[in-house]
Amino acid sequence: MTVNTQSVAERPDPRAFGLPVVEQAQIPAELRSLVARVHDLIDAVANTEADADTLAEAASTVEGLTDGLNVARRQIGTMVQRDLQSGDTEFGTITNIVAGDTNPAAPPLLLERTPEGLRGEVTLNTVYQGPPGLVHGGWIAALLDQAVGSVSAVETAPGLTANLNVDYRRPTPLFTPLEVTSWVERVEGRKVFVAGRIRAHGEVTAEATALMIQVSVPGTQEG
Numbered sequence: 027m028t029v030n031t032q033s034v035a036e037r038p039d040p041r042a043f044g045l046p047v048v049e050q051a052q053i054p055a056e057l058r059s060l061v062a063r064v065h066d067l068i069d070a071v072a073n074t075e076a077d078a079d080t081l082a083e084a085a086s087t088v089e090g091l092t093d094g095l096n097v098a099r100r101q102i103g104t105m106v107q108r109d110l111q112s113g114d115t116e117f118g119t120i121t122n123i124v125a126g127d128t129n130p131a132a133p134p135l136l137l138e139r140t141p142e143g144l145r146g147e148v149t150l151n152t153v154y155q156g157p158p159g160l161v162h163g164g165w166i167a168a169l170l171d172q173a174v175g176s177v178s179a180v181e182t183a184p185g186l187t188a189n190l191n192v193d194y195r196r197p198t199p200l201f202t203p204l205e206v207t208s209w210v211e212r213v214e215g216r217k218v219f220v221a222g223r224i225r226a227h228g229e230v231t232a233e234a235t236a237l238m239i240q241v242s243v244p245g246t247q248e249g
């Protein structure tokens with residue numbers, strides 16, 4: 027069941043919390059390209075069996091690159107504003123470990139609105155490995171946490187996860203498109219009861235229920 031309790035205009039803007047906001051379109055193409063290259067680099071480093079000279083040279087090169095990039099760093103808590111295909115606006119931290127636009131360690135999981143809630147597809151490599159060939163259970167929980175948090179934010183108002191229950195039904199495979207869905211079940215005041223599911227090859231591998239608590243906006247009656 028879809029529950030819309032607030033219009034987009036009524037939803038809190040992160041600027042009200044004093045957080046900087048970057049519009050998704052403002053992220054430079056060069057940064058997007060760098061994020062993609064480093065995403066591949068993490069996978070290469072995690073799996074390399076290159077010789078010692080190659081490893082030493084790579085470490086030195088990467089150290090130099092890190093020093094160069096650290097010259098100018100974003101403020102912690104910087105948000106990105108995403109305009110979904112549905113016309114909805116979503117805010118998330120720009121370095122979010124599951125969906126952050128500038129985080130090379132994020133898969134990333136991109137969710138879009140459906141009549142039921144949100145849906146996205148993601149394929150994970152060995153960087154997210156737990157048991158051999160399978161996704162780490164903590165990462166399965168992270169995908170579901172993101173999916174239920176986002177649907178709560180898009181369909182009601184932003185909140186924090188108070189409680190997340192995950193049932194691991196079947197092993198979740200690496201290198202396989204995973205369908206992630208989430209929806210709002212009901213709203214009771216600030217409490218938003220949400221649920222999510224991961225499917226591989228059409229079969230459910232994990233599902234979750236969660237309780238999100240909506241945050242109050244500074245300057246309002248509740249805040």
Ligand SMILES: CCCCCCCC(=O)SCCNC(=O)CCNC(=O)[C@H](O)C(C)(C)COP(=O)(O)OP(=O)(O)OC[C@H]1O[C@@H](n2cnc3c(N)ncnc32)[C@H](O)[C@@H]1OP(=O)(O)O
Pocket residue numbers: 117118171172173175176179185186187188189215216217237239
């Ligand atoms: C677009 C963005 C997507 C982001 C996705 C990622 C989401 C996340 O990972 S969030 C990070 C992980 N979560 C956290 O760090 C949250 C830590 N916890 C907290 O900050 C607080 O406990 C918080 C905000 C959840 C609730 O605190 P507070 O605002 O004081 O609410 P509180 O008054 O205690 O509880 C409100 C209601 O919820 C209930 N409740 C609170 N916690 C729980 C719980 N764990 N289980 C069941 N009920 C709970 C309370 O009983 C109360 O119910 P009622 O109104 O009926 O009496």
